[in-house]
Each structure stands twice: as structure tokens, then as C-alpha cells.
Amino acid sequence: MTFDDGFRAALRELLVWRRDVRRFRSDPLPPATLERLIELACLAPSVGLSQPWRFVIVDDPARRRAMLEEFKSCNEDALKSYTGGLAPRYAELKLAGMAEAPAQMAVFADPATGLGHGLGRRTMPEMAEYSVVAAVSMMWLAARAEGIGMGWVSILDPARVAGILEVPSAWRFIGYFCFGYPQAEYDAPELERAGWERRHEVENFILRR
Amino acid sequence: MTFDDGFRAALRELLVWRRDVRRFRSDPLPPATLERLIELACLAPSVGLSQPWRFVIVDDPARRRAMLEEFKSCNEDALKSYTGGLAPRYAELKLAGMAEAPAQMAVFADPATGLGHGLGRRTMPEMAEYSVVAAVSMMWLAARAEGIGMGWVSILDPARVAGILEVPSAWRFIGYFCFGYPQAEYDAPELERAGWERRHEVENFILRR
Numbered sequence: 273m274t275f276d277d278g279f280r281a282a283l284r285e286l287l288v289w290r291r292d293v294r295r296f297r298s299d300p301l302p303p304a305t306l307e308r309l310i311e312l313a314c315l316a317p318s319v320g321l322s323q324p325w326r327f328v329i330v331d332d333p334a335r336r337r338a339m340l341e342e343f344k345s346c347n348e349d350a351l352k353s354y355t356g357g358l359a360p361r362y363a364e365l366k367l368a369g370m371a372e373a374p375a376q377m378a379v380f381a382d383p384a385t386g387l388g389h390g391l392g393r394r395t396m397p398e399m400a401e402y403s404v405v406a407a408v409s410m411m412w413l414a415a416r417a418e419g420i421g422m423g424w425v426s427i428l429d430p431a432r433v434a435g436i437l438e439v440p441s442a443w444r445f446i447g448y449f450c451f452g453y454p455q456a457e458y459d460a461p462e463l464e465r466a467g468w469e470r471r472h473e474v475e476n477f478i479l480r481r
Numbered sequence: 482m483t484f485d486d487g488f489r490a491a492l493r494e495l496l497v498w499r500r501d502v503r504r505f506r507s508d509p510l511p512p513a514t515l516e517r518l519i520e521l522a523c524l525a526p527s528v529g530l531s532q533p534w535r536f537v538i539v540d541d542p543a544r545r546r547a548m549l550e551e552f553k554s555c556n557e558d559a560l561k562s563y564t565g566g567l568a569p570r571y572a573e574l575k576l577a578g579m580a581e582a583p584a585q586m587a588v589f590a591d592p593a594t595g596l597g598h599g600l601g602r603r604t605m606p607e608m609a610e611y612s613v614v615a616a617v618s619m620m621w622l623a624a625r626a627e628g629i630g631m632g633w634v635s636i637l638d639p640a641r642v643a644g645i646l647e648v649p650s651a652w653r654f655i656g657y658f659c660f661g662y663p664q665a666e667y668d669a670p671e672l673e674r675a676g677w678e679r680r681h682e683v684e685n686f687i688l689r690r
Binding site for chain 2: 273274275279280282283284285286287289290292307310314315317320321326328329330332335349354358362365367389391392393394398402408409410412417418419438445447457461463469471472474477478
């Protein structure tokens, strides 16, 4: 299987136009969209082929409300942690689309899975979580290729999320994800457009040994 | 920016044919290949736009030898941890291409970076590491689209790796990555072909709440 220059150019555009979306239209996604995206996510690499990903589709209105309240609570705490000019700038940011996103999913890692017989996790047990992040990354690109926006919410308390969603407490919370059609498409991150942070030259992140 | 059915079908093929490669040809990659892949990796999402990725290109033969010895040591320890029928099966697996891969790179996360002003990391400090894994995931797909194989080695002691490569001890080691042209292309994981583990139906990993 080989890929040509045209595909590589389009893949680069996909990476450029993939965004963390927080402003969603309210119209629903086609049926079984999340299941289709999860299927693609499961093509991700996983340590020892352990497939530690656990996808929790959240449709129940009461649980969604509880998740939104949990986000608001954590976000208020975060706002209080900023001082000086950062506090009003933080307060103006929109950091989640949980009130509007038509599809929502929590993702966890099961570090105790027997799949893979522990291969590759002896010195780095965190490889289970990293495998799930790889799956999330695949899903993100697949969603964007369909014109679907995805947003990763991490301003949540992992233990409280596990309680709200009634999942095993040994699972590691990776993130809460919102899905929907974005109100607009951009090739620059929202935090950059809002002046919160800017992207630095790649050379700054490369060392040679 | 929109993507069409043809691109989506090719993207699916890319996900299907992406592999963790451990069997490399010895011919070198074109100049500046790693730098080009790193540039694409930096289009990944990062928490608060913190860009915590640190890419350490390893060319020095002495350091490469030290890394290979570190892998061998950890892999011998791992082999001793298996009992019964798993031990001989583990011993037969080829788990890294570090002796042959023409290009090699260690990747770290800097959890202390000031970029992003801590946004999104208050309740989940591990988001820094997860952002770096997202970058690695982007790089993996970009490499495969060029016909370049990539392999993730986690059978290493993070503290000893930091010592060998002389990077700040506060950095979190994400993985050691081998790059090169693969000896062969497959649409199934090496561990599945070797009978170590198999991929399970996606439905097993979905819950509803």
C-alpha cells in the first residue's frame, strides 16, 4: 500500500485544519457516527496490542448535566488560580462546548487489562494511557475528515467523572470529548486567535545528541 | 477546507496500514526527514497550546549503543518476568529495531513549561504527556504516508534514558522511536501475526451511559 503526493498534501491540510472545537452547531450528527469513529480509533497502536481503550458514550441528559456542572466547578477553581492580567483573559475564554455539543463521550484507559500480557508496560506502565491517547488522536483526524469537530475537555476532576459515569475506579480518565459540526473552520488554534498563547518555531523543540 | 470521499477512504487505508515497525532496511532516509516529520507533529493539539514536546534526535554512535544496551537489559528483565508458555513465546518476539534503524529519536514532555500558562492541566497534569503522545501520533501517520516505518520502544528505564541522553531530569520520557524503510508492509500488527495477542471486536470497548 503506497500513498501519493496528492494524499500527502491533503493529509498535511488535515493536520493544519484539525482543531480543538468548543463552538458547535446544535444539529445532530448522523446516526452511529461515534461508533464509526471509535472503529477507526481502534486501528491505533497499543502497547503489546493491549487495546486498553474504553469509550463511554454519554447520552443520558442527567449525566450530561452533571458533567457540565463538574466542568463549571473546575473551571471556576482554575479561574481563581490566575492572578493579574491573566484572570480576566482566562475568564473570557470558551473552553468547552459541553452545553451545546450534540454528541459526547468520555474515554478511559484500563491499566489492568490482561490483553497484551503486560508486554511493553513493565518499565513504563503509563503506556496504557498513551495507547488510548493515540486512539483519540486517530479519531480526531477521522472526525475532521468528515467535517466533524472534536474538543477535548480536561478541566474536570477524574475521580468525580468516574463517579458520575459509574465506571470502575481503577480506570484512568483520559478526557471528555465533545463532537458536532463546528460553527466555523479555522487553520489556527482558538487559544492563539484569542491571544492566550502562540505557536513557537519548531526548532525550539528539537535537540541533538 | 473540506475533504472528499476519496481522501477519507485513503485516510482509512493509512490507519489500517500504519504499523509499529521493528524490521527496518538499513538504507538511510532522505536528509532532514526527521525534521520534516517533527514539523508535522507540531501541528498536533496540545493542552493550553503548551507545546510541551521535546524531540531529541539521536545520531551519536556511542549514545545509540548505550540505548541499545539499555533496551537489551530491560528486555532480559521482562523475559524473566514471564512464566510457563509465555516465556519462550516472548523470547521469540522482535520488539525493537534499534540495531538497524537508520534514524532514531527520543521524545520527552516538559511538564514545567510556562507555555499555555497551565491552562487545562490543573486537575489533569498528565495532559502535558498526553499532548506529546498526540504529536507522536501525527508523526506516525505522516511517516507512513511517506512509506517510512516507525517503531515505539517502551522497554527502557526512563531515568536511565534521561541519563544517557543528558536531558533535564524533570522531563518525562514518552518513548524512543526508530525510523526507516520497513522490510515489508502489513495490514496487521506484528504481535497479532506472531500470535501474541489478537485484536478484539470494537463493541467490547464501548459502554453507554
